[in-house]
Amino acid sequence: MFLKLQAWYQLENNLRDVGWLTVIVYGAKGLAAQDCYCVLKLTNERRQTHTECKTNDPNWMKIFHFKLTDITSILEVSVLDEKKVDEIGKISIPLLRINNGVKTWYALKDQTQRERAKGNNPRILLEMRTSWNLAKAAVRVINPKEVDLLEGDGKFDRRVFARNIVRARTVTLWTLDSLKLIKTCFEWESRKSNVIALVSWTFFCLFFKIWMLPLLLLIPFVKYRPDNYYLINWNIFKKQKAAIEDLKIEKEEKSTLRQKIHSLQEMVQTVQNGIEKLASLGERAKNLCNFTVPFVSLFAVLLILLMSVVMYIIPLQYILICWGIHKFTRKIIRPNRIPNNEILDLLSRVPDDETLLNCEQLSLESSNEDKLY
Incomplete structure (x- = not known):
């Protein structure tokens, strides 16, 4: 079966698993390098294709499955050069924007995700399908967002x-x-x-x-x-x-x-x-x-x-009593709970303007070769 379907009323299995994602990576065209492979990253899960050698138009034809724990996540698709270990193209696709079962060409962007990647109209052909549980997804967005352990600390720029x-x-x-x-x-x-x-x-x-x-x-x-x-x-x-203020640093005797x-x-x-x-x-x-x-x-x-x-x-006084009891007893009932704020957890599922710019798709130049797929 192409994808494990999970209706909104199905609540069995792990409550953290809200659905499934299937991605078919067909290939790419117009790349600026040869010997390339494709990497798919979804939060803490990472998949990668084999390397197509000596071609700017790799044909990977791979199917990948992801278990979804947050429907507001973003799928990152990168194309890398195996020899130089450089990222030559990248796109970011929010899961909620996926058109199920539609084979689509995506224009590759550079590392800044603001400009088109180098090459001859570089693009990648993907087909994706999601199936997710509405009730589970709604509960997940008011719980702490999963920390991306694969993302390193950014350097000063x-x-x-x-x-x-x-x-x-x-x-x-x-x-x-x-x-x-x-x-x-x-x-x-x-x-x-x-x-x-x-x-x-x-x-x-x-x-x-x-x-x-x-x-x-x-x-x-x-x-x-x-x-x-x-x-x-x-x-x-x-x-x-921007006002630039002089930074006064106290001199330390033994500091270099x-x-x-x-x-x-x-x-x-x-x-x-x-x-x-x-x-x-x-x-x-x-x-x-x-x-x-x-x-x-x-x-x-x-x-x-x-x-x-x-x-x-419910009268306000009873609501306040229940709220107070919940606040005072939650540490006793759940001693290992992770402190969180439901409002901030909800806001964490909404992309900021930088993320929206990263997810914008570039227009593709028409090509007769694309019709062969």
Whole structure:
């Protein structure tokens, strides 16, 4: 059978296994090197084809199976040169974007995944199919995301550092702009807007019930839905010149110049990674509200509605009692549990803007040779 089917109502076996992925790697064309092989990576699983020697158009014809533990994962397909051990092409494909059973040519990109790879219109022919359990997948997105053990620590890169600063500044300016918009509702700079805000606030206070509180979280989902996505105009935030401050390093008597440079690199790398995480978190929150990953966004909306229903049916004091009992006893019931935050776990399943750029597919040049497959 081409793929093990797993319907949404089937809950047997391991609850961590949400489905299956099958990938057929047919071959590639227009590569910039010979003696190449293909590597498929899905989180902590890695598969690879044999090496096709002395050809720029390898024909691998291999079938690979992956067990899915997270439907929001991204499949990375790389083509490497065996002699130089260099990556000559790469693509990233989110599992939720796979067209089941469709044989497709994908344009290969370089290591930065921003430009086309070197070669004569380099491309790879793949056929993929997924089958996954909806209930299991929904439960997995609010649990800790599996750590990618195959991904090493990134080294300091000046371009990456500058790009992360711009990303963090954009998210910060967008947040400040949103707070400024809220502040203007009380400053009467626009009579029309302030009257509407005052009337809305009055009616809200008159008819407000505690069960309506989670519904306020639906506001960004409504505002940033796909049709109105461009209400966030990221271009209005002009890029400012990065302020470079002089770093004052205390001299240590026994420290060498190499140790000082190494210490400085570690500090800068820490700052770079911190800025990247901050920018990534803001971008993930934005992409959650604009339905970049519809499955996760719809699940978040469903959770919010479910919270409102629970708060409508059960009095608040009983909810707080149950919450307190859960908080105080969970360490006793599950002593080996991994501390986690369900909201951050949900956001971790949403790609940031950098990941979305990595997953963008390049257009292919038409070729008569492709019709032979």
